[in-house]
Amino acid sequence: MKTYNLQGYALEKINEGTFSYIWRVAFGRVAKVKKRPDDASPRELLQELRAQRALFKGGISVPKPFKVSLLRLDELVPALIMKEIQGESMNKMPDAGETYTPEMARAIELRSAELEKAGRLGWVNKDICNFNAIYNPREDKITLVDFRFWIKIGDRKHETR
Numbered sequence: 001m002k003t004y005n006l007q008g009y010a011l012e013k014i015n016e017g018t019f020s021y022i023w024r025v026a027f028g029r030v031a032k033v034k035k036r037p038d039d040a041s042p043r044e045l046l047q048e049l050r051a052q053r054a055l056f057k058g059g060i061s062v063p064k065p066f067k068v069s070l071l072r073l074d075e076l077v078p079a080l081i082m083k084e085i086q087g088e089s090m091n092k093m094p095d096a097g098e099t100y101t102p103e104m105a106r107a108i109e110l111r112s113a114e115l116e117k118a119g120r121l122g123w124v125n126k127d128i129c130n131f132n133a134i135y136n137p138r139e140d141k142i143t144l145v146d147f148r149f150w151i152k153i154g155d156r157k158h159e160t161r
Contacts, residue, residue, distance in 0.1 A: 011073070015089070017131060017146065023071070024084060030063075031071050031079035042068055042078040044148070049080055051123065051150040058121040061114050061143050085143045087136035091129070107135035110142035118144075122153045 014030070015022040023031045032045070045068045052065040064083035071079040090111070095104045111133045115125060125132070127149035134143045 011071075019148065020146075023073075023079070025071070025081070028084050029066065029081055030084045031069075031081050033071065033073070033077050033079045045078050045080045048147040048150075051147040051152070052080075052082065054121070054152070055118055055123060055144070055147075055150070058118070058123075060118050060121070060123075061141060062147075063143060063145065085134055085136070085145075086139075087134040087141070087143065089131060090133045090135055091131045093130075093135065103135070103137055106137075106140070107133065107142055110135070110140070111144070114142055114144055118150075123150055124153060125150050 011031075012024045013021055014024045019035055021033050021035060023033060025031050032048075034045075049065055049068050052062055055062045056065055063085050066081040066083070069079055069081055070076045090104070090107050093101075093104050093107065095101055100108065115128065118125070125144070127146065132144060132146040134145055135141075136143070
């Protein structure tokens, strides 16, 4: 796995989604970097940061957002910087086929509760899937991730996405 150096700290790619990579940077923080250059506009990441901040301030379980910043990998790329969280992506959790394991059932229950709370704040996720939630069974906690397709009801800037 490729690593980079940031002011004496090694950067390590720790996860990969459909559209982005997640890099561990330093001080308990991670950076979300878009895979495709045409998706990598700072404007899009700033929209994600806006949604993540609003959800965080509203008490929704999301990683603490910090900022959009330039990160040097092979070149300078915009990155959404947030607190690193512990747990396992729901898409990697075992299930029992026709029925869910108790752990998966609990993760789904917690995710549904967080999505409902977000809805009461006027935020809707247009991409609800197991890739976008991290479950930590030791803390019995779910954390919602990936804010690309979150919209604020009544906000024209987000409704067309």
